[in-house]
Amino acid sequence: MAFIQAVIDGLLIGGVYAVISIGLTLVYGVMGIINFAQAEFLMIGMLVAWFAWAFLGLDPVLAAPLSFTVAFVIGWFVQGQLISRVLKAPSVAQIFLTVGLLIVIENSALLAFGSQFRSVTTWYQTISLSLGPLFVSVPYLIAFAMSLACGVALWWFMRTSWFGRAMRATAQNPGAAQLMGIDSALMYRIAFALGVGLTAFGGAVIMPYVTVYPGVGGQYVVLMFTVVVLGGLGSVAGAVAGGLAVGVIQALSALVFPIQLQNLVLFVVFILVLAVRPQGLVGASR
Amino acid sequence: MKRWIAFAIVVVVACLLPLALDPRGYWIRVLTFTLLFAAMAQAWNIIGGLANQTSLGHAAFFGIGAYTSTILLLKFGLSPWIGMVAGGVFGGVAAFIIAIPTMRLQGHYFALATLAFGEVMRVIANVWVSLTGGPGGTSIPFSPPSFANYSFKLLLPHTYIAIAALVITTLIFEWIQRGAMGYRLRAIKENPSAAEVIGIDTTRVKLQAAVISGALMAMLGTLYVQVAVFFDPDTVFSAAGISIRVALVAILGGIGTAIGPILGAFFIIPLEELMNEWFSSSAAGLSQLIFGLILIVVILWRPHGFVTVFRSLRAKFTGGTAR
Numbered sequence: 186m187a188f189i190q191a192v193i194d195g196l197l198i199g200g201v202y203a204v205i206s207i208g209l210t211l212v213y214g215v216m217g218i219i220n221f222a223q224a225e226f227l228m229i230g231m232l233v234a235w236f237a238w239a240f241l242g243l244d245p246v247l248a249a250p251l252s253f254t255v256a257f258v259i260g261w262f263v264q265g266q267l268i269s270r271v272l273k274a275p276s277v278a279q280i281f282l283t284v285g286l287l288i289v290i291e292n293s294a295l296l297a298f299g300s301q302f303r304s305v306t307t308w309y310q311t312i313s314l315s316l317g318p319l320f321v322s323v324p325y326l327i328a329f330a331m332s333l334a335c336g337v338a339l340w341w342f343m344r345t346s347w348f349g350r351a352m353r354a355t356a357q358n359p360g361a362a363q364l365m366g367i368d369s370a371l372m373y374r375i376a377f378a379l380g381v382g383l384t385a386f387g388g389a390v391i392m393p394y395v396t397v398y399p400g401v402g403g404q405y406v407v408l409m410f411t412v413v414v415l416g417g418l419g420s421v422a423g424a425v426a427g428g429l430a431v432g433v434i435q436a437l438s439a440l441v442f443p444i445q446l447q448n449l450v451l452f453v454v455f456i457l458v459l460a461v462r463p464q465g466l467v468g469a470s471r
Numbered sequence: 472m473k474r475w476i477a478f479a480i481v482v483v484v485a486c487l488l489p490l491a492l493d494p495r496g497y498w499i500r501v502l503t504f505t506l507l508f509a510a511m512a513q514a515w516n517i518i519g520g521l522a523n524q525t526s527l528g529h530a531a532f533f534g535i536g537a538y539t540s541t542i543l544l545l546k547f548g549l550s551p552w553i554g555m556v557a558g559g560v561f562g563g564v565a566a567f568i569i570a571i572p573t574m575r576l577q578g579h580y581f582a583l584a585t586l587a588f589g590e591v592m593r594v595i596a597n598v599w600v601s602l603t604g605g606p607g608g609t610s611i612p613f614s615p616p617s618f619a620n621y622s623f624k625l626l627l628p629h630t631y632i633a634i635a636a637l638v639i640t641t642l643i644f645e646w647i648q649r650g651a652m653g654y655r656l657r658a659i660k661e662n663p664s665a666a667e668v669i670g671i672d673t674t675r676v677k678l679q680a681a682v683i684s685g686a687l688m689a690m691l692g693t694l695y696v697q698v699a700v701f702f703d704p705d706t707v708f709s710a711a712g713i714s715i716r717v718a719l720v721a722i723l724g725g726i727g728t729a730i731g732p733i734l735g736a737f738f739i740i741p742l743e744e745l746m747n748e749w750f751s752s753s754a755a756g757l758s759q760l761i762f763g764l765i766l767i768v769v770i771l772w773r774p775h776g777f778v779t780v781f782r783s784l785r786a787k788f789t790g791g792t793a794r
Contacts, residue, residue: 219579270771276578277525278774281722281766284715288763295756399756403711407590410583418580449594452587459584460572 186318191436197325199432203425204332205387205405206412207339208380214419215356215376216272218279222286223384224402224409226256228294230385231397238305238392245305245392246327249335256385257378264377269370287402295399304396324393331390335383336425343421352376356419407448411455414463482638489630499626500698505740506633507695511713512720512732513640514687519718520727521648522680523660525578528585530713531569531592532562532685536692537707541609542602551611551621555693562689563682570681574674577663586710593708608703611696621697629698636694637733640687645729647683656680688717723769725778734777739765 209223230252237248263286271279309327313320343349354362355372363369388397395401412431416423431451438450492499511533518524539561540554573584596603603609614620623629647653655676658666667673696702706712724735739762746758773779 213579219583267767267771271774274774276582277519277523277722277726278770280525280527280579280582281719282770284719285763285766285770288711288759289767292756292760292763296754296760300755407587410587414583443598445594445598449591449598452591452594455587456569456572456584456591459576459580459587463576463580 187440188437190319191440192433193319193321194325195433195436196429197322197329197432198436199429200329200332200336201387201391201428202408202412202431203428204335204390205384206409206428207336207421207424208382208384209409210413210416210419210421210424211380211383212377213413214421215352216268216373218268218272219283219418220268220286220377220380221280221283221406222290223381224405225287225290226260226381226384227388227405228397228399228402229256229259229290230388231392231395231401232294232298232303233385234389234392235303235305235397239303244307246331246390249331249386249389252385252389253382257382260378260381261374263381264374268377269373272373291399291402298399300399302396302398305392307393310393322394327393328390332387335386339379339383339421348372348375407452407455411451411458414455414458482634485634486631489627489634494625494627499630501741501744503626503630503633503698504695504744505736506630506637507691507698508717508720508740509733509736510633510637510640511688511691511695511717512724512736513637513644513729514684514691515717516721516727516729516732517644517647517687518677518680518684519721520731521644521653521656521660522677523656523727524574524677524681525582525718526585526684527582527710527714527718528569528587528589529684529688529717530708530710531585531589532565532688533692533695533713533717534592534596534704534707535562535565536689537696537702538596538603538609539689540693541611541696544614545609545612550619551693551697552619555690558693559686559690562692563686565689566681566685567678570678574677574681586714589708589710589714593704593710596704596708603704606703606705608701610701626698629694632694633698636691640691641729641733643683643687647680648729652676652679719766723766723776725776728776728778731776731778738777 205227208226209220212218212220212223230249233252233255234245234248237243237251238245241248243251267282267286271282307324309323312323314323314326315321343353351362351367352372352375354365355367355369355376359369362372408431412427413424414427415430416425416427434454435447435451438447442450489499489502492502511529515526515529518526536555536558539558540551543549543554543557544551569585569588573581573588576584597606599605614622616622616624618628647656655666655671658669658671659673659676663673692707696707720735720739721732722735723739724733725731742765743758743762746761750757769776
């Protein structure tokens with residue numbers, strides 16, 4: 186029974202992992218850059234949700250679109266002013282530009298808001314639904330549902346809208362897409378802004394059960410990379426599968442190992458997947 | 472020949488410089504750490520610069536060196552000098568073990584895998600309390616001051632050991648770069664498939680570079696904690712504090728060049744110390760913020776590091792071309 190309970194918890198948390206990691210894989214798929222600062226946008230999303238809750242009395246889950254918008258705007262400028270300059274640079278320049286961004290965002294938050302931990306209180310925070318011997322935590326369920334809605338919206342956008350198709354075309358073949366009249370620089374901007382926006386959205390929906398502080402991104406960095414590498418870097422569908430898998434792995438390893446070793450299991454899985462199947466378990470190429 | 476004379480002059484000046492500083496002062500400490508970071512960046516430069524494999528996990532080797540010498544001293548009373556050699560061996564072995572599954576990876580993938588490896592080591596060091604002392608940290612025990620005990624009353628001997636370490640790592644870097652291994656690494660960097668075709672065992676060469684780099688980094692870990700005296704798993708296995716900073720020093724100065732890590736370290740480490748001194752009490756985060764901004768500016772303005780500034784200056788004066 187503990188096993189099934191862990192799988193349920195893992196899937197619910199994993200749904201959120203999928204949404205916060207889709208941005209990472211989207212940006213890589215479209216322009217071949219890994220954004221090491223992606224987790225900082227999670228922190229931005231969490232902070233926006235906290236401020237919306239503290240000053241506007243808004244439920245953090247309802248503040249998620251606001252978090253999305255704030256991160257989208259920041260991402261739009263970051264892509265246009267910074268990332269666009271290193272698209273053709275060696276990978277070491279790309280890596281360290283985003284590492285620089287990570288340091289800047291984290292410490293800007295530290296400088297502006299201090300190092301204290303912030304959490305919200307909501308009426309449903311401690312409620313769980315019981316299904317026979319099993320429990321479903323309401324904040325997990327709400328976060329999962331919001332993530333699902335967000336994922337479906339993204340899927341719909343990528344499938345049916347002109348921008349979605351243009352973005353996929355740019356990912357497949359930038360040169361050919363350009364010849365078809367697609368502004369690839371614009372597509373990159375949309376992809377990056379959308380990617381960090383989704384991560385911030387995920388940050389807002391988890392606020393009912395986590396705490397935000399300037400260094401919180403560090404807790405999610407390797408986790409997000411594990412999700413996208415498991416699913417195949419560049420594959421959005423893979424990130425969803427990877428997110429669910431990571432959630433379940435985390436919940437199951439908590440049954441067997443002490444809490445401090447939870448991340449260790451994840452890291453080892455991560456290195457093994459990179460070593461054995463760097464294209465991801467799902468195996469979709471970009 | 473001219474290069475060697477210049478090198479000798481720099482070393483002599485470097486040896487005289489600490490004598491000008493207050494032996495109990497703050498700046499000699501900064502100088503010592505700057506020299507050690509330059510040496511670490513030089514060790515990183517072997518794998519990161521010559522082999523073009525951007526490692527974000529060098530803290531793993533650094534921490535192994537730090538803990539090996541300290542544990543051997545605490546539990547067996549062995550001199551840290553022996554501990555340093557043992558740490559170097561363990562560091563090389565660890566580099567070998569992690570290199571086997573990751574050597575085929577390139578660019579971002581290698582960076583990610585090494586980042587995770589560093590984190591694995593940090594978690595293990597935190598959990599394995601009976602060996603490392605756990606998150607509470609470890610102090611270097613007092614031993615009677617003597618060279619054999621690697622224990623000194625003043626900081627000055629540590630500074631000279633750091634100078635020696637920097638000279639040795641730089642010489643090893645130059646020796647690799649100029650030797651057959653350097654040619655092989657350069658061939659791999661330019662075009663891995665072509666290198667394979669002309670008969671270079673690319674995996675083996677990269678493996679050798681990784682092991683040398685890891686072993687040197689571990690030995691420098693011992694030297695570092697002998698100065699720092701107190702440390703815990705989160706500082707010596709720190710991704711931001713060690714892995715990324717060491718790579719940064721090399722990149723800011725000029726990746727793949729012998730002078731790059733030295734330029735980078737003498738620019739960034741004292742600057743960071745100064746900013747911490749000025750801002751840490753008034754505005755936490757400001758010094759790191761400036762640090763990040765400098766990184767972004769340098770990457771965008773001089774993607775190949777400060778060394779290119781000197782090259783273009785020289786080109787301006789001699790009428791040659793900048794490389």
